[in-house]
Amino acid sequence: MTKLLCQVCGGPADEDHRGVLWLIEDSREDYEGWPEDLLTTHPPICLPCVGNARAECPHLWAGSVALRVGRSEVCAVYGRRYAPGRLGPVPTEVGVVAFEAPVAAWVMASQLVRSLSDCSVVSLDDELDTVAASRH
Numbered sequence: 001m002t003k004l005l006c007q008v009c010g011g012p013a014d015e016d017h018r019g020v021l022w023l024i025e026d027s028r029e030d031y032e033g034w035p036e037d038l039l040t041t042h043p044p045i046c047l048p049c050v051g052n053a054r055a056e057c058p059h060l061w062a063g064s065v066a067l068r069v070g071r072s073e074v075c076a077v078y079g080r081r082y083a084p085g086r087l088g089p090v091p092t093e094v095g096v097v098a099f100e101a102p103v104a105a106w107v108m109a110s111q112l113v114r115s116l117s118d119c120s121v122v123s124l125d126d127e128l129d130t131v132a133a134s135r136h
């Protein structure tokens with residue numbers, strides 16, 4: 001997540017002049033302007049892995065959308081919060097907590113979170129065609 005490596009193979013994620021490639025659950029219904037400022041625990045992805053995975057398990061990608069992300073920042077963690085208790089820390093809710101939040105020291109973090117901005121939704125077919133064309 002910190003080095004923008006592919007979530008599947010661990011190699012460098014794909015990046016071009018529009019930004020880094022992300023494959024994200026399609027939540028365009030969530031809010032106007034989605035996915036600007038989206039918070040995600042998913043690392044980016046490289047084009048060969050997108051192509052392979054989509055060819056091998058098409059159902060997996062049915063609800064997903066490809067994004068080019070111009071800017072992103074590791075800004076928070078996802079994990080379980082704790083609160084002080086009489087006999088020690090007591091677990092409370094699970095969720096995203098910003099690094100600068102006062103409660104950050106009370107989180108058992110399990111994943112890093114990146115905020116995505118300068119995003120554009122792209123066609124996965126077009127992205128994969130670009131790769132195919134550049135190989136000829």
Ligand SMILES: [Zn+2]
Pocket residue numbers: 006007008009010011045046047048049050
């Ligand atoms: Zn990969």
